[in-house]
Amino acid sequence: MLKLSMRQMKENQRGVIAAVRAGGELGKRIRDMGLVPGTEIRIQGRAPLYDPVAIRIMGFTLTLRNNEADYIDVTVEEGQ
Amino acid sequence: MSASTTIALAGNPNSGKTTLFNALTGARQHVGNYPGVTVERKEGSYVLNGQSLKLIDLPGMYSLTAYSLEELVARDFLVQEKPAAIVNIVDAANLERNLYLTVQFMELGVPVCIALNMVDAAKKRGIEINGQILSELMGVPVVPTVARSGQGKAELMQATVQMIGGQSKADPLILSYGEDIDQALSEMEEEISATTPNASYPARWLALKFLENDEQILDFCRKESADLFARLATRRERVARHIATTLATCPEAVIADHRYGYIKAIIKQGVIIHHLDQDRLFISDRIDQVVTNRFAGPLIMIAVIMALYQFTFSYSELPVAWLEGLFGWLSGIVEATLADGLLKSLIISGIIDGVGGVLGFAPIIMFMFFGIAILEDSGYLARVAFMLDRVFRSFGLHGASVMPFIVSGGIAGGCAVPGVMATRTLKSPKERLATLLTAPFMNCGAKLPVFALLVGAFFAEHEARVMLLITFIAWGGALLAAKLLRSTVIKGESTPFVMELPPYRLPTFQGLLIHTWERTWQYVKKAGTVILAISILLWALMTFPGLPETRQQAFEEQREAVTAAAPQDLEAQLGAIDALEAETALRHSAAGRIGIAMESVTRLAGFDWRTNIALVGGFAAKEVVVSTLGTAYSLGEVDTEETGSLGATLAKDPGWNPVVAFSLIVFTIFYAPCFVTVVCIAREAGSWKWGAFSILFNTTLAFGLAVLVYQIGSKLGSSWFFGG
Numbered sequence: 001m002l003k004l005s006m007r008q009m010k011e012n013q014r015g016v017i018a019a020v021r022a023g024g025e026l027g028k029r030i031r032d033m034g035l036v037p038g039t040e041i042r043i044q045g046r047a048p049l050y051d052p053v054a055i056r057i058m059g060f061t062l063t064l065r066n067n068e069a070d071y072i073d074v075t076v077e078e079g080q
Numbered sequence: 081m082s083a084s085t086t087i088a089l090a091g092n093p094n095s096g097k098t099t100l101f102n103a104l105t106g107a108r109q110h111v112g113n114y115p116g117v118t119v120e121r122k123e124g125s126y127v128l129n130g131q132s133l134k135l136i137d138l139p140g141m142y143s144l145t146a147y148s149l150e151e152l153v154a155r156d157f158l159v160q161e162k163p164a165a166i167v168n169i170v171d172a173a174n175l176e177r178n179l180y181l182t183v184q185f186m187e188l189g190v191p192v193c194i195a196l197n198m199v200d201a202a203k204k205r206g207i208e209i210n211g212q213i214l215s216e217l218m219g220v221p222v223v224p225t226v227a228r229s230g231q232g233k234a235e236l237m238q239a240t241v242q243m244i245g246g247q248s249k250a251d252p253l254i255l256s257y258g259e260d261i262d263q264a265l266s267e268m269e270e271e272i273s274a275t276t277p278n279a280s281y282p283a284r285w286l287a288l289k290f291l292e293n294d295e296q297i298l299d300f301c302r303k304e305s306a307d308l309f310a311r312l313a314t315r316r317e318r319v320a321r322h323i324a325t326t327l328a329t330c331p332e333a334v335i336a337d338h339r340y341g342y343i344k345a346i347i348k349q350g351v352i353i354h355h356l357d358q359d360r361l362f363i364s365d366r367i368d369q370v371v372t373n374r375f376a377g378p379l380i381m382i383a384v385i386m387a388l389y390q391f392t393f394s395y396s397e398l399p400v401a402w403l404e405g406l407f408g409w410l411s412g413i414v415e416a417t418l419a420d421g422l423l424k425s426l427i428i429s430g431i432i433d434g435v436g437g438v439l440g441f442a443p444i445i446m447f448m449f450f451g452i453a454i455l456e457d458s459g460y461l462a463r464v465a466f467m468l469d470r471v472f473r474s475f476g477l478h479g480a481s482v483m484p485f486i487v488s489g490g491i492a493g494g495c496a497v498p499g500v501m502a503t504r505t506l507k508s509p510k511e512r513l514a515t516l517l518t519a520p521f522m523n524c525g526a527k528l529p530v531f532a533l534l535v536g537a538f539f540a541e542h543e544a545r546v547m548l549l550i551t552f553i554a555w556g557g558a559l560l561a562a563k564l565l566r567s568t569v570i571k572g573e574s575t576p577f578v579m580e581l582p583p584y585r586l587p588t589f590q591g592l593l594i595h596t597w598e599r600t601w602q603y604v605k606k607a608g609t610v611i612l613a614i615s616i617l618l619w620a621l622m623t624f625p626g627l628p629e630t631r632q633q634a635f636e637e638q639r640e641a642v643t644a645a646a647p648q649d650l651e652a653q654l655g656a657i658d659a660l661e662a663e664t665a666l667r668h669s670a671a672g673r674i675g676i677a678m679e680s681v682t683r684l685a686g687f688d689w690r691t692n693i694a695l696v697g698g699f700a701a702k703e704v705v706v707s708t709l710g711t712a713y714s715l716g717e718v719d720t721e722e723t724g725s726l727g728a729t730l731a732k733d734p735g736w737n738p739v740v741a742f743s744l745i746v747f748t749i750f751y752a753p754c755f756v757t758v759v760c761i762a763r764e765a766g767s768w769k770w771g772a773f774s775i776l777f778n779t780t781l782a783f784g785l786a787v788l789v790y791q792i793g794s795k796l797g798s799s800w801f802f803g804g
Binding site: 019020023025026027028029030031032033034036037038039042044045047048049050051052054058059060061062063064065068 | 142143145147173174176177180205207328329330332333336337340358359365368369372373374375377378466467469470471473575576577578579580581582583
């Protein structure tokens with residue numbers, strides 16, 4: 001198991017949210033959309049300019065900017 | 081149950097809420113605004129067994145926090161107007177996240193009935209929901225629906241009414257948020273009940289929101305009692321510190337985790353059955369692989385934007401022409417029946433032109449809203465925002481800012497009125513304000529005749545190059561001005577982008593029509609009256625004070641003298657006298673005096689009093705600059721399509737040269753939007769302050785740039801930017 005920030009994840013890589021380190025409005029919005037510890041995600045793709053990132057979570061697609069993804073720690077299987 | 085039972089429709093964006101509202105109410109709906117804010121308030125009625133129910137369509141939201149205007153409005157509505165029940169529309173294919181809002185409604189203690197919507201689409205994705213288990217576990221009625229076809233709507237309302245009849249008030253859902261929070265909550269609840277037993281909010285809910293650091297609730301408690309606030313704050317501080325040391329997080333996060341924990345626990349008990357592999361690529365995902373592809377994506381986007389533009393401005397041409405014809409015909413009748421004089425001038429130039437001006441925009445607005453509604457309802461607009469966000473964010477804007485810019489004239493020839501209205505698709509308040517203040521810099525169709533006149537007269541050899549340059553200046557100026565505004569008057573962190581990319585869906589025709597119609601009608605009704613009033617005011621500005629009688633008489637005598645002499649070119653000579661009189665009258669009017677008074681300042685940009693008056697007239701509509709210049713140069717009526725003679729006059733006039741012309745072009749791009757746009761800006765921003773700001777800021781910016789162009793240009797000579 002390896003812990004990294006969501007920004008560092010590659011396309012189609014899977015992981016489980018470990019922590020959301022944002023507070024205030026950003027933290028609230030991230031949690032509102034279901035990005036809470038324990039939730040599984042998969043990187044679905046990136047916009048043509050590599051930012052924002054689109055992720056698959058609980059059966060829907062969510063986008064967030066790379067600098068917002070920085071606040072989210074994800075654990076991934078090693079060697080994936 | 082009383083005749084005025086109110087039921088609120090609430091749910092996540094993209095859950096099919098508005099479609100269900102339309103299916104329930106049909107044409108029996110009414111759109112207004114919540115007091116003081118720009119959030120739409122939709123009301124309708126539904127008749128069940130002969131009894132009329134009042135339905136309120138709350139704005140779409142993911143949560144009940146106080147961060148966005150939509151959420152705040154919805155929360156205030158639930159707390160203050162106390163609807164008998166909430167019909168909570170839940171996307172069946174997206175149950176887990178949708179229930180997060182449901183849980184928050186239940187915490188507030190409003191009776192909830194769940195509409196399990198789009199069960200058909202969920203089924204196609206291999207998702208089956210056992211509504212009965214869900215209902216038993218959550219303790220609320222659950223009714224499967226398909227809003228698009230209206231399936232299940234009668235059962236839904238039946239279940240809701242039955243629920244209201246069975247219970248007068250739901251007990252708030254009491255969740256456990258972990259030992260630390262639970263203990264703090266019950267202590268705080270007691271404090272609140274003891275101090276303010278009759279608050280309109282339930283005490284435990286207040287305590288919960290206090291722990292969640294909710295600004296509005298903090299203010300509420302502070303106002304209720306400073307002492308209470310201090311005690312609550314201390315308690316919160318203690319639990320926050322404890323959570324920070326033991327769990328390295330904050331109370332809000334713990335509360336959210338437990339809400340999701342509660343939902344996950346329910347769902348695990350056989351509520352959802354997956355028949356297909358959850359990672360399977362569905363049609364929507366396959367479309368996205370192409371549509372947001374690194375290479376194909378931008379190309380498709382350009383094509384779609386061009387198509388929207390064509391649709392808005394080409395298809396509306398015909399109805400616009402009909403309206404112009406109608407108003408021309410009306411003017412003709414007045415022209416023929418009334419005697420020359422003030423009344424006639426008021427009716428033709430003030431009222432008919434004013435009403436015509438208001439209604440002339442209506443077809444464009446209608447087509448624009450129809451086109452954008454298709455993009456929005458289908459889910460494509462979210463993809464545009466996704467793809468362009470990186471670019472627009474650099475200027476403090478949002479990916480979705482592109483549509484208002486394009487419609488306003490980002491492709492030369494648009495119109496800022498529908499452009500400003502198109503900012504409604506933007507949900508981030510600061511980005512939205514910056515967009516609606518800068519979109520009018522784009523080159524709308526009314527600025528084009530001004531450019532055509534000046535380019536034709538002074539840059540005829542470089543026409544294409546100068547027109548392209550004008551487009552670049554407008555875009556560059558708008559983006560840089562947005563950046564300037566976002567780092568000064570609309571300063572602040574960018575609103576989080578966290579956004580759902582909903583699956584592609586075919587929009588419903590009924591939804592598109594209702595959406596288009598109500599927005600167009602709102603424009604005509606609300607903006608229209610103000611626009612008419614300003615139109616009359618501008619007419620008065622350019623008419624009063626009239627020429628004194630002695631001078632009018634002098635012109636009359638000249639006419640008589642010419643008629644008596646009866647020369648060969650009698651018509652032409654009379655025309656010349658009329659034109660001279662019009663020029664003299666314009667100069668004498670309030671607008672003329674403003675123009676003359678401003679001359680000492682505007683000289684810095686190369687503008688004389690004639691240009692000044694024309695620019696004052698341009699506040700009515702930018703193309704008026706051309707016709708007013710015509711009057712000021714005693715050319716009589718100048719057709720905006722046929723400016724050859726005016727161009728020739730300017731080219732020969734010693735006061736004009738390419739540098740002056742370019743300075744005026746730059747000024748025209750940036751100065752105060754026409755007043756129709758100003759009225760729309762004020763309405764969309766929710767305050768006249770922003771309307772006034774756009775006039776002052778834009779004109780100052782325009783003047784600064786024009787002075788720069790004129791001063792530098794005059795020093796270097798006009799050949800520098802065109803290479804001779």
